[in-house]
């Protein structure tokens with residue numbers, strides 16, 4: 151393999167102190183996906199039944215949400231296959247613990263919100279249409295109470311996600327502008 155090709159392949163992987171292109175791509179696609187889905191979800195539930203966007207916005211929300219779920223599984227799988235870099239050397243022990251906890255909570259959010267969306271949508275036995283191309287089948291039919299519980303979890307976790315995403319982004323910006331370390335730049 152020529153040197154350029156080898157360097158290109160190396161850039162895909164995390165190194166000891168930097169994230170690789172796969173981690174960065176998954177991180178930002180999921181981040182913008184979640185922010186977009188929260189905004190879309192908030193907007194669409196306010197639409198009237200006869201609004202021209204009533205049906206299409208919900209279908210788009212479900213399909214994009216399933217894509218985010220698939221990417222979240224890819225991100226979790228990739229973490230096992232290719233270890234992320236160690237936390238920055240400038241982080242205090244408290245900051246290291248806080249960032250570890252925040253990452254676990256964010257991973258839970260990435261999985262719990264779309265899974266509860268899937269459960270409530272498919273509770274009647276109907277699958278999720280993926281942009282009209284194919285359908286993700288319903289795995290089971292659920293009771294009304296299961297649907298209600300998943301709807302509540304979907305709602306509360308999604309809106310709690312706003313606080314988490316803001317806290318996460320705020321911490322990264324604080325490190326960049328106040329501590330002037332590489333916490334943010336190594337993910338850019």
Ligand code: HEM
Nearest residue numbers: 187188191192195212215216218263264267268271278308
């Ligand atoms: C990370 C992914 C997702 C996020 C952040 C998200 C976020 C949201 C938000 C903020 C709402 C509005 C809640 C409200 O104000 O009542 C909503 C509603 C909804 N979401 Fe999601 N969602 C995601 C994935 C999914 C998936 C994968 C599905 C289904 C396959 C789904 C199905 C729905 C449905 C059916 C509603 C309307 C609920 C109602 O009418 O009360 N969502 N979502």
